[in-house]
Amino acid sequence: MFVAHIRESDLKEQSVSDHLREVQLISEQIGEKIGIAHITGLAGMLHDMGKFSDAFQTYLREAVANPEQPPKRGSVDHSTAGGKFLMEGYHQRYTLLMECIANAIYSHHGQLKDMVTADGTSPFWERKDYRDDLEYEKVKERFFREMYTATYMDEYIGKAVQEFNLFIQNLGKKYIDISFGKSEIRVTMTLLTKYIFSALLDADRTNTRQFEDNEQVEKPYNVRSLFSDFDKRLEEHLQKFKQQDSQNEIMSLRQRMSDMCEEKALLSTGIYTLSIPTGGGKTLASLRFALKHALAHKKERIIYVVPFTTIIEQNANEVRRILHADDYVLEHHSNVIEQEKNDAESLSYEDYQRNKRLKIAKDNWDAPIIFTTMVQFLDTFYQGKSRNTRRLHNLSNSIVIFDEVQSVPIKCISLFNEALNFLTNVANTTAILCTATQPALEYVQKKIKIQGELIDDLPTITKAFKRTNIVNKLKPDGWQTVEIAEFVKEKLSEVDSVLIILNTKTVVKKLYHELENANVKIVHLSTSMCAAHRKVILEDVRKDLKNGEKIVCVSTQLIEAGVDVSFECVIRSLAGLDSIAQAAGRCNRHGEVASRYVYVINHAEEYLKMLQTIAAGAEKSKYILIDIEKDPLLFEGEILSAAAMSNYFQNFYEEFKSYLNYPTKVGVDIYEMLFGENIDFVEEYGNAPFWMHSSFETAAKYFNVIDSKTHAVLVPYGEGKEMIAEIESSRIIQDLSQFIRKAQQYTVNVFDQDLRTLINNSQLEKVDFGYASIYIAKEGAYDEQYGMNYEGEAKLGMLMI
Known part of the structure; x- marks a missing residue:
């Protein structure tokens, strides 16, 4: 028997043919979600074809016989043979399809290979050269004997080709109202390669783990039944709130917007905006839409993508509590601490299995409801590490809700948009862009197509929900710290709580010092504090606000990131219009009174030279403030209106258009490396015998959502x-x-x-x-x-x- 794995616990052997067939089956199930079962199945059945070699069989036996001094891990190449089989026999006829599948096979123990590199090589093309031609012929003969005949393979590949042709036809229909040509095909083929790679990685890792742990194949969640139960529980919760808060105008408006989300749930798969004003209950409104949309369109999971880890914990806990869904809500982000709860002696069998399943789900996002971050989402598409790419396929046939979508880093805008286009046009996924400050992603060069807004008559709703008045307090020469301190003291004679948000830690600390003699409790918040420290301070602040204590909080913009606090007065240093809107959301948040004031100042002592996006956003906001002052009817007279916000983001993106495609120090941006002709690299290589030009590994090397400086x-x-x-x-x-x-x-x-x-x-x-x-x-x-x-x-x- 040709062996693929030997179980460490009892030395039981898994044959190569069993492993390949089982991985093929899982890969087919993953591919079926987007109509490419035979394409992903082909990758699954061929990925470990090289394990039929004598060299690998010797390597595996030696590793078991000499555990103290095993042969070097990965020293025997077993992932080239399957890709070579496709490239050698079928590349000339089915060029593009074979390149996608072969790259996934070559790369399943690492990252997708570059088609071309900056130094004029092609790791992909070079990979097809098997080290020993005689050994390769032996591998092929054994594959046909142990697995499938040559006739079967021709028929199976024929089915994969039919799927691919239908896939391209359907894609053309999706793009029928906009251009569809070579550039759109390049984008889609790059991401399709990643999808095939994701399917193979998950199928291979899952089957290997099940064999190593001696587990039976797990039954999938009955998602339809779960979502139906969750939907009933959410409706019961909302009904209680409706009865309790019917007299509160803000709560009535939240209920109205939530009802609109329910009504729109039957809409077709696509990209929608949900522009609920800050504090309008978008988490539960979007969940209401998602559950009903999932039931109507048989979606498999609901994924919340949040900009900051600070927001996730509170939102995930709220959803768990309301839906009674402790076992089905997965948090996946950097702050999650995995407690050692897998001790069978201290847990019931059911709890042990439940904890184990959620832990395993972190590898591939196989859970009904997931809370994660924008970093994790973008890493899934563009970080080359296999642990990131493995979960990509589970974004298909889902509903992905992007909370505070305006927080997508400027350099990632084009990459984010193409990920959304792929999910909606190819992967049958609905995307909801949630924010009070929609970032006009449909107006950039690499744009998305938005199907519509889930909230009807948004201008009327926004006006009805208005809880603050934005006051322009800009000075020709800006405000000095001493002047701001005096202004705060003046406001304290009128209100009990004041929040001041400034753009840099230096001026926050300086203002805090200036206010120390104000004879009132002063709180300082900045990213110079660790997360646990900030959490303690914010909990204390909430208590003081609830008790009506006199309090002043001086903070950087971190307090704008979904922190549920409500001050009577907010002073915001000039910044982007979205930041001003977020600051306003910390004032009179729950409509405690009819209206409160948010003052926009320009701090003369802020040093923004190294903060280009903040400086540019502030400049764009200043012009809108001045224009509305000149013409009170402009943008409906509201600086935070949808029209003003759209104007702001269009001007902002125009200024940074050279950054939207993620520039790199090698002079070629990541968008071009992945989705373009990649001319610079291709010219270095010469006459490329392949159609795809994507530099997968090089792009991953330079990709970081947050610059790690x-x-x-x-x-x-x-x-x-x-x-x-x-x-x-x-x-x-x-x-x-x-x-x-x-x-x-x-x-x-x-x-x-x-x-x-x-x-x-x-x-x-x-x-x-x-x-x-x-x-x-x-x-x-x-x-x-x-x-x-x-x-x-x-x-x-x-x-x-």
Whole structure:
């Protein structure tokens, strides 16, 4: 028997033919979702064809016989043969299809190969050269003997070709009202290759795990039954709220918008906007739409994509509570700490299985409801690591709800739009763009097609929901910190709570100092504090606001990210119109009174040279403020109207149009590397014998949703102190992955220059474990008022807020 795997626990063997057939079956099921069962099935049946070689069989036996000194992992190539089989026998007839499938097979133990590189090579084309032609002929003969005949393979590939031709025809129909040509095919084939790769990765990893764990194939969720139950529970919850809050105008408006979402649930698959005003209950309104849309169109999962991890926990907990869905809501983001709950002795069998299933689901997003971040979503498409790409196929036949969609980084706009186009045009997925400040993604060059808005008569709703008046307080020479402090004190004679949001940590700290003698409780918030620290402060702030205490909060824009607080007065330093709208959402949030004031100022002491997008957004907002002052009827006289917001984003994207395709230091942007002709790289290569030009691996190398120019520093706050003590005492971390996840609540991201300052002041230590290293802050480097202190003068002690 030719062996694919040998189980470690009992040395049971899985044959190559069994593994290939089982992976083929799973791959077909994944491909069937978008009508390409035989295409993905082909990748599954051929991916480990090379394991029929003598070299691999010897390698596997030696690994088991000599566990102390096994042969080097991956030293025997078993993933070339299947791709070579397709390229050698079928590439000339079915060029594009074979390139997509062969690349997935070649790459299933790493990243998709570059078709061309900057230095004029083609890792993809070179991969077809099998190291031993005689061995390859033997592999083919064994495959035909143990698996399928040549006739069967021709017929199966014929079916894959039929699927591909139908796929292209249907795609043309999707694009019938806009251009559909070579460029659209390039985009789609690049992402189709990623889908095939995702299907193969998940099928291969799933089958291997099931064999290694000696598990039966798991029954899939009965999603239709689950969603039906969830829908009933949500309706019961909303009915209770409707009865309790019928006299509250804000609650009535929320109910009205929620009802509109329910009515629109029968709409066809596509991209829709949901422009519920800030504080309008978009989480539950979008969930209401999603559950009913899923039932109407047989969608398989609902995925919430949120910009910041700080928002996820509260939203996920709310959904779990309302739907009674603890077992079916998966959180997947960097702050999740996996507790060791798989101890069968301390858990019931049902709980053990439930926890295990959710843990496994993190690998491929196989759960009915998922909460994740924009970083994780974009990484699924554009980060080359197999653990990211593996889950891509489970975005198909789903509903993806993007919360605060305007937060997509400017450099990722085109890549984000193409991901959405693929999901809706190819993968049968509905996308909901949720925000009060729609970012006009249909007006950029690489645009999306929006089917419509879920809220009817949006201008009327927005006006009815209006809870604040935006006041232009811009000065020709800007505001000094002293002047802002005096203005805050003046407002405190009228109201009990004031929130000031500034654009940089430096001026936030300076204003906090200036207000210390204001004879009122002052709170400071910035990203110089670790997440756990900010959470404690915000909980305290909420209590004070609820109790009507006099309080002033001075913060960076982090408080705009879905933080549920309601101040009586907000002062916002000039920024993008979307940021001003988010700031306004922290004022009179629940309609406590008819209206409150949000003052927009221009801070003279803010240094924005390194914050280009904030500076440009502020400039665009300033012109709109001035224009409305000149013509009160412009944009319906509302700076935060949909018309004003659309105008703002169109002008903003126009200024940054050269950044929208994700530029790189090699002079070719990622969009061109993946979706374009990639001329620069192709010319370096010469006469390319392949149609696809995508540089998958190079693009992944340069792709980061958030520029990683910072270093994570573990700080001595709360449990962070204990973690630092553990490091300093033992210099050993037993479970590094769990330690890192937990540490993220107690870390601060520090820029290079500040890191050097801390090191020079002896406030920082780098601890090296051999397999990893971590920066830890000394006690004097972290302050309970300000967070990280770069001058080494922090004072630990009572929480002085």
